[in-house]
Amino acid sequence: MHNGKTAVITGSSTGIGKSIAREFSKRGAHAVINYVGNPDAANDVVNELNRNGSFAIAIEADVSNQSEVTHMIRKAVETFGKIDVLVNNAGIEKSTPFLDKPLKDWTREIEVDLTGPFICAQAAAREMVERNIKGVIINISSVHEDIAFPGYAAYCAAKGGLRMLCRDLALELAPYGIRVLNVGPGAIATPINKKTLEDPEKRKKLEKEIPMRRIGNPEEVAKLVSFLASEAASY
């Protein structure tokens, strides 16, 4: 399905991003495992994918840092010749009541969750346009691009912004044959919400709010992302 394609997945040493990298790799893509701060986890993913016969590399870059992202995209192109898919998956969240939220926390969440996807999408799209690649950019947003969540004002604002960024880029890049999409998962069991899910009471309360009455798993998001990046979803 993705034979010969190159997929850059941000924040893919853990959680949903790791599952997306596995899914692309299983379907024949070269994968760039982007990470910050934990090279061992990123190298474990790379080794796992390479053992299974694909070609993956790890590149450290903070998605909110334009020069690091430029370097990552350049290295990906040098290694694999082109970029076909960018998945803007890296994200952070921090629960703090609005009245106590320090400005620096607000700024950091907006930088990583909204400015990061802008920087990565621009760098990848420039490469795609230059090489006439009809690529795909998929942002991992959240149900909280629509649904308010007390304590998470910055996260909700960033994901809401990501929704409009996606809509704008979809129109601006369509003439180049580049598709831009958002995937907005509900609660998925990953390191980001480990604390909540390990607390039986909090988990039960959360499950009660979910129509399917269960937490999703990262593979369920990865399969959708892989489909959306494929020819099967070409229009």
Ligand code: NAD
């Ligand atoms: P996670 O914490 O396992 O994954 C986030 C990854 O992003 C981590 O590997 C982290 O190191 C990386 N990261 C953080 N800041 C970065 C930066 N500045 N530059 C590069 N990488 C950075 O959690 P996850 O649940 O797998 O989250 C992946 C995405 O899914 C996030 O965007 C998150 O908002 C979104 N999401 C998660 C859920 C959920 O319930 N788990 C629901 C909806 C949306």
